[in-house]
Amino acid sequence: DSGVTQTPKHLITATGQRVTLRCSPRSGDLSVYWYQQSLDQGLQFLIQYYNGEERAKGNILERFSAQQFPDLHSELNLSSLELGDSALYFCASSVGPRETQYFGPGTRLLVL
Amino acid sequence: QQQVKQSPQSLIVQKGGISIINCAYENTAFDYFPWYQQFPGKGPALLIAIRPDVSEKKEGRFTISFNKSAKQFSLHIMDSQPGDSATYFCAASKGNAGKSTFGDGTTLTVKP
Numbered sequence: 001d002s003g004v005t006q007t008p009k010h011l012i013t014a015t016g017q018r019v020t021l022r023c024s025p026r027s028g029d030l031s032v033y034w035y036q037q038s039l040d041q042g043l044q045f046l047i048q049y050y051n052g053e054e055r056a057k058g059n060i061l062e063r064f065s066a067q068q069f070p071d072l073h074s075e076l077n078l079s080s081l082e083l084g085d086s087a088l089y090f091c092a093s094s095v096g097p098r099e100t101q102y103f104g105p106g107t108r109l110l111v112l
Numbered sequence: 113q114q115q116v117k118q119s120p121q122s123l124i125v126q127k128g129g130i131s132i133i134n135c136a137y138e139n140t141a142f143d144y145f146p147w148y149q150q151f152p153g154k155g156p157a158l159l160i161a162i163r164p165d166v167s168e169k170k171e172g173r174f175t176i177s178f179n180k181s182a183k184q185f186s187l188h189i190m191d192s193q194p195g196d197s198a199t200y201f202c203a204a205s206k207g208n209a210g211k212s213t214f215g216d217g218t219t220l221t222v223k224p
Binding site: 002004043045048090101102104106 | 203
């Protein structure tokens with residue numbers, strides 16, 4: 001157990017809908033990262049927050065947004081969902097922006 | 113344009129053998145090269161990482177070899193065990209360790 005928690009574990013929704021994925025980092029970790037893992041795209045870095053501020057941005061679609069709250073938990077919002085958004089979404093956390101990342105168990109999203 | 117190419121896609125090794133997974137990168141600005149291990153249903157976990165100022169790093173049965181001039185790095189698993197059966201990802205990043213580019217993964221099966 002990495003100490004990073006993600007909810008929900010599974011999510012099934014329809015195209016066009018909006019969902020929110022939640023991540024609680026390990027105690028003491030200030031950095032949160034979001035990744036998307038799909039069969040055809042592998043593991044893709046989406047976005048990183050450090051102590052509430054956006055630190056780095058990867059291949060994140062405009063339909064996706066994220067934020068990190070004062071209590072350091074983070075949410076990833078996915079809107080106007082498409083079939084191709086079906087994937088595993090991982091959150092990771094680290095103490096600082098360059099430290100070892102610890103991954104959560106992931107949220108499996110299925111868009112029908 | 114894929115910046116990190118990983119091979120092989122799958123690998124079968126006998127118990128006690130050596131597993132070798134290779135990665136090649138294109139961006140010479142990359143300065144952090146981690147390897148992750150992922151078991152089914154779990155998030156990736158950092159296995160070992162190297163920075164380009166060293167050519168080799170060893171942790172237990174796991175060794176990273178790094179060739180800066182060839183822009184290649186590899187993971188060697190000595191005395192492979194069935195418990196090592198997992199998917200392995202190489203990654204590369206520059207500056208901020210969060211914005212990592214991942215290889216497509218190698219599924220390792222160690223036969224007893």
